[in-house]
Structure formats: structure tokens, C-alpha cells
Amino acid sequence: MKTFRLLQGIQDLVYWIGIILFTLTIMLLAPFIWAAEPPAPVDEARTEKQIEIIADQFTTQNELKYMDFTVDVSASQGNFVITSDRLRIYYKANPDRTKTQTDNQESIKQIVASGEVKISSEKYKAEADLVEYDLDSTVLVLKGEDSKIKSGQNLITGSIITVNRKNGQIKVERGPEKRVKALFYSKEKNGNDQPKTE
Numbered sequence: 001m002k003t004f005r006l007l008q009g010i011q012d013l014v015y016w017i018g019i020i021l022f023t024l025t026i027m028l029l030a031p032f033i034w035a036a037e038p039p040a041p042v043d044e045a046r047t048e049k050q051i052e053i054i055a056d057q058f059t060t061q062n063e064l065k066y067m068d069f070t071v072d073v074s075a076s077q078g079n080f081v082i083t084s085d086r087l088r089i090y091y092k093a094n095p096d097r098t099k100t101q102t103d104n105q106e107s108i109k110q111i112v113a114s115g116e117v118k119i120s121s122e123k124y125k126a127e128a129d130l131v132e133y134d135l136d137s138t139v140l141v142l143k144g145e146d147s148k149i150k151s152g153q154n155l156i157t158g159s160i161i162t163v164n165r166k167n168g169q170i171k172v173e174r175g176p177e178k179r180v181k182a183l184f185y186s187k188e189k190n191g192n193d194q195p196k197t198e
Contacts, residue, residue: 051077051108053087066090075111079122080165082131085115110134117142123168124151126161138165145175153185 056071066088069075073087090110111133119126119140129144142149142161149156149163149170159175172180 051075053089055087065092073113075113079120081120082111082113082117082133083120084113084117084131086113088112088114108135124149124163126150126163128161139163140165145178153183155183157181 053069053073053075055069055073058067058069060067069087069089071085073084075082075087088111089108090112092107092109111131113131113133114129117128117131119128119131119142126142126147126149128142128147131143132141133139140163142163143159145159147158147161149161149172156170156172157178158172158180159178160173162171162173163169172182174180
């Protein structure tokens with residue numbers, strides 16, 4: 001009887017040791033199992049290449065190859081957003097068209113926004129009467145006597161402001177009545193922002 005109980009005790013001990021070892025193995029290998037999983041597929045519709053336009057009205061001119069969006073318009077590409085009263089998109093036939101694509105496959109060439117245009121991005125905010133944006137060169141041109149571009153507290157105003165989104169270069173031109181004006185702030189050692197005068 002004692003031998004039977006001893007054997008049963010040994011079996012129980014081996015059983016629990018097995019459970020503990022199995023649990024420890026799972027815990028140790030779990031990070032590697034999760035890391036080995038393939039990454040989630042990228043949703044192509046949500047990459048920065050997508051341009052989303054929201055407006056109250058929409059009209060198109062196929063022969064002249066442009067589309068008009070009017071009334072409270074918002075056009076966004078990732079975190080780059082243009083809002084305006086009116087937005088016109090000029091498009092062209094896609095030269096990279098394949099046999100499986102339809103003959104009217106087209107791509108956006110230029111965006112022209114007018115009427116209280118405001119631009120917002122990670123690096124700056126801007127305002128103008130008219131904005132022209134070329135998608136091939138990613139060059140943005142702001143037009144209007146009081147066009148302005150602001151980065152943090154720094155502010156530049158002019159009649160024509162050209163922004164190259166690829167290299168970050170900005171060119172500002174004066175108008176017939178107002179000259180270019182720039183206001184820059186520097187941080188002093190005490191942490192207070194002090195304006196730099198022209």
C-alpha cells in the first residue's frame with residue numbers, strides 16, 4: 001500500500017513538473033512567436049498618395065480636363081490640408097497606363113484653390129487669396145497681397161510665396177504696394193521668446 005502511494009505521489013509530482021515546464025516554455029517563447037508573425041498588410045487607400053476632397057458641390061468639364069469643387073472645400077493628403085471656397089483640379093491622361101486599365105485612366109496634374117485659402121501641415125500654416133499646387137514638382141505657390149506663411153511664431157508675408165515641399169525652400173516676393181516682411185523669434189537663455197526686429 002505504501003509503495004502504491006509512493007508511486008502515485010511520484011506520478012503526481014512528474015505531472016505538475018511537466019505542467020510547470022510547459023508553462024515556462026510558452027512564456028519564454030511567446031515574444032519570439034509574436035515577433036515571427038508577418039506584419040499587417042498596408043492599406044494602400046490610406047497612404048499619403050491619396051488625396052481626399054470634401055465639398056458641397058462638384059462639377060466636371062471632361063473636354064477641358066478639370067473638376068470644380070465649391071462651397072466649404074477641404075482637400076487633404078496625409079497631414080497636408082487645404083481649405084478654401086473653391087478648388088479646381090486639372091488632370092491629364094496617365095502615360096503609365098497598362099492594357100488592363102481603361103482608356104480614360106487619368107491623374108491629377110494641378111490643384112488651384114481660391115477664396116480664403118488656408119493651408120495646414122506639420123511644419124507650417126499659410127493663408128492666401130489663391131493657391132496653385134503642382135503635384136509633379138510638389139511646388140506650392142501662394143498669391144495675394146497679404147499672403148502669409150507661419151512656422152511656430154515665425155511669420156513671413158508677401159505677395160507671392162513659393163514653397164518647394166521636397167526640399168523645404170521658400171521664396172517670397174513683394175507686391176506693388178507692400179514689401180516682404182518677416183518676423184522671427186529666438187529663444188533667450190531665460191526661456192522667453194524674444195522677437196527679432198528687421
